[in-house]
Structure formats: structure tokens, C-alpha cells
């Protein structure tokens with residue numbers, strides 16, 4: 001949450017109440033992530049930019065060694 005990556009606002013600090021941490025996860029890593037749970041799926045309906053394949057709320061991604069090299073694209077806006 002404190003990485004200060006330009007384009008990832010993360011206004012709620014990871015509490016899953018803002019959807020301003022929306023990212024597009026690139027393959028092959030998108031397919032390796034566990035599917036979003038119901039709460040994340042619900043908040044993905046409130047992203048400022050349209051969702052597309054690979055859309056995730058970055059605050060919910062549990063980083064592991066297997067995800068080394070994970071790359072995301074940022075949406076054009078978070079608000």
C-alpha cells in the first residue's frame with residue numbers, strides 16, 4: 001500500500017472500499033492468481049475505467065515468489 005506507484009491511488013489503504021487500486025494484470029500471471037473473491041468482484045463494478053480481462057484490485061493480490069515478474073498495466077484513470 002505504501003509503494004507510492006503513480007497511477008495506483010489506493011485511497012482506502014487496502015480496505016477494499018475504493019477500487020482506486022485497479023490494475024490490469026498481464027498474462028501469464030493473471031491466470032496464476034486465485035480468482036477474485038466476492039468482495040473484490042463487487043468492488044470491481046466501481047472502477048473508474050472499464051474492467052477488462054486481467055482486471056484486479058491490486059490491494060488484494062497476495063504476492064508470492066511464484067508471481068515474481070508480475071506486470072500490470074494501469075487504467076487511464078482511477079477516479
Ligand code: FES
Nearest residue numbers: 014016018019059
Ligand atoms: S486500495 Fe481501496 S480497494 Fe484496493
